[in-house]
Amino acid sequence: MSRGHAALAGIASVAAALGLAELVAGLIPQAPSLIIAVGDFVIDSVPGWLEQWAIATLGTADKPVLIGGILVISVLLGAALGVLARRWLVLAAGGIALFALLGVVAALADDRNPVVLSVLVGALGAAAGVAVLYTLVVALPSRAVPPEPTADGDAGPTPALSPVDRRRFLAVTGGATVLGVLAGVGGYLLSGRERLNDLRAAIRLPAPVRQAGPVPPGATLDIPGLTPLFIPNEEFYRIDTALRVPVVNPDTWQMEVRGMVDNPFTLTYAELMELPQIEADITIACVSNEVGGDLVGNARWQGVPLRPLLERAGLQEGATQLIGRSVDGFTAGFPTVTALDLEEAMVAVAMNGEPLPAEHGFPARLIVPGLYGYVSATKWLAAIELTDWDVDGYWIPRGWAKEGPVKTQARIDVPRPGSTIPAARRPIAGVAWAPTRGIEGVEVRIDDGPWQQAELAESYDVDVWRQWFLPWDATPGRHVIMARATDGEGEVQTDERTPVAPDGASGYPVIEVVVDG
Template sequence: WVLAKLIQFLVLQKAPAPVSRERRQFLTLVGLGSATILVTATGISLMDEDESVPVTGDGVNGLPDVNASTTSGPAQSPPAGELNNRIEPAPGTRPELTANENFYRIDINTIPPSVNGETWRLAVGGLVDNPLELTLEEIRSRPAHSQAITLECISNRLAGDLISTSMWTGVRLKDILEEAGLRQGAQEVYIESADGFYESVPMSDAMDESTLLVYEMNGEALPEPHGFPLRIYIPNRFGMKQPKWITRMEVIDHEGAGYWVERGWSDTAIPPTTSVIDTVAADSAESGSNGANGRVLPVGGIAYAGARGISKVEVQVDDGPWEAAELRDPPLSPLTWVQWRYEWAAQPGQHTFRVRAYDGNGDPQPTEGSEPHPAGATGIHSVSERISE
């Protein structure tokens, strides 16, 4: 009872003030076997205590092949040959594709709703000529599109783990709306979910060819904790704008409400450009022509800028110059993070590594540090590492 009341108080605040990281993720509430519930400023996070991570895609460990033959649309992945010819990520870099069980979760309730897929219906109404009520099978019978995407929670701290990448399959929202027939004056699509969540999607996002009503995740039926039977994916938006367990969509002629917007978070929720150091692979130093005793040490991580892509990543060691890292290019899709690798001429001692990125337009990431509230964390990520002789 105490736990339930505490969660209810923290989650249902109408207008939370900006908070520090310590308060935003201030308390491990309770252990549940191999998992832990955390309360964040944007809901309930169920985190797996097993930090081992499976290797990336290509049919390994149940993860799907992601390439031009398994994806489609404007976010179609590159051919398999191009992906196979890329550089190797630095040892210790997070996988390029996230297994379903490791994909982050932020919910407004401690227990996700259980929806009966047999009786579930998607209602589409409002300013449409032909209101729809579709079963899951009817949705699955329509032309499907698959694309690799990265999704991030707006409450993710700099270098936090509330960001994941998956291959999602579904129907284009655009196709469903055109089937329903949009009436004059349609401005937004108001969406309701089985868990009480709601969000309103501007028509420009709703009609984007990469916006999907998703029913599969990494080649499997959408898992219940991630929104079964149907969730939405909208490019270039944080997860706070993307409902799961969708039950109803209403086309409206005005700006609609949003659950987290009403609680003080960004109305646009566009992810800023960020970059992260995942690994300084001190145990993987290799012989080279430079550095102490000719050792070259790989440093690696990810960079992400929503649908804008990444054009460049640079690394600085101590007070030295910023130097270009090598991108693992092309990425899985235009909608995913990019892995990068930097070969450092290793020197013994304590060293600080920093990283910065530029989006696909060539614009640098924000360097001034900011908390996640209200529009997402920004700043330069750094790590310190002692390098042995």
């Protein structure tokens, strides 16, 4: 067998191993995905600076890139094991077993994964991989022609394949690989997403006791290319630590309120939905959003205010921090006083008029105006824990600031950066935000000219971003355009350029455009 054919055999073996493991994980509730487990282990193990770099560089593509990297390494490892199997089949089989063991170890690093199921997934995956490798390297070539003798008269290490056997080998190898891929995809589809969609569709949201009210007509500007006031759920940015979106059954979900409280309690989803709810239009932002970036969005949220939940629990002295804990172990903390002071701080159950999408935290998540998500926006909420200020959420030991107020920011949407536009009167337009403070003004500067006041859409809530525009008589040539916002407290967006770490990027958004003569 040639090295190329052996490499293909190894790749098919790894595909079978991973595919069956993913299928088992999809079929058995609570059984872990070893691919996701390895990815989570990598995320938890890498230095904070590397994690920050990945988020800043890759943005929302960070998770697909990580999973893709794991799969590429798996394929390369499979090819190497296939070549090794030409002479040392037992060692190659041991390599597949070790490969599976590493996945099991990664799964067991998360104490939420059952030991028995983790071992079962790894063992079945390893067995499938070894079986395919043996079939392709030993059993299938049994009809091969004898190999040419070596210089010392001994037979070569593996039989050579005849043309007929070669075709059969490629067919079986391809079939095993395809079946492995299909099994992996099937495992993903069987992981509960489809059933979750059915459960979400059956939910009837209660009428909020306080509605957000209609949006004034003047709050939206009709300018092509300008970001809409509300971002549709399917287009809303998603940044979190979950490699696979948790599938949480609302029929079995519970949320604890615990920690430094006198009366800890637990709510089921049905009980949570029976509590008085409010609606609020709130703009939220990710701390990883670069100046001028799109990791920010506005939505209409509905949920249970945090304040009555905390009053029911009875805060103890020293309970200065509220920690949100996700079903996947993620934590984020912010000052308890913020939850008490802001009426709109809530356990959200709906987004833009429908139950939370799975990607955005179904069945419940925290929404807190004015704070970056890394300290406040816990998705797939499992517990609200009251602690002192010494307890750190997930991102704090990784180099991010303990507190994360959203900075006053403006963004230029129109014209697009780097675009070429005709000379004519046209708008420069965008959005600006400073949740809890509101936006009082936006200024625009073109080239070395003076700052000019932009026109603002009507403001109806300080927690909602404002659209703005400036009419511009675009003249031929290359132009540099920048903007800055002023919030409701009179604070002007700073021109000091800082990176996203440790507490959010700052500086003016700057774009270049070319105007045709």
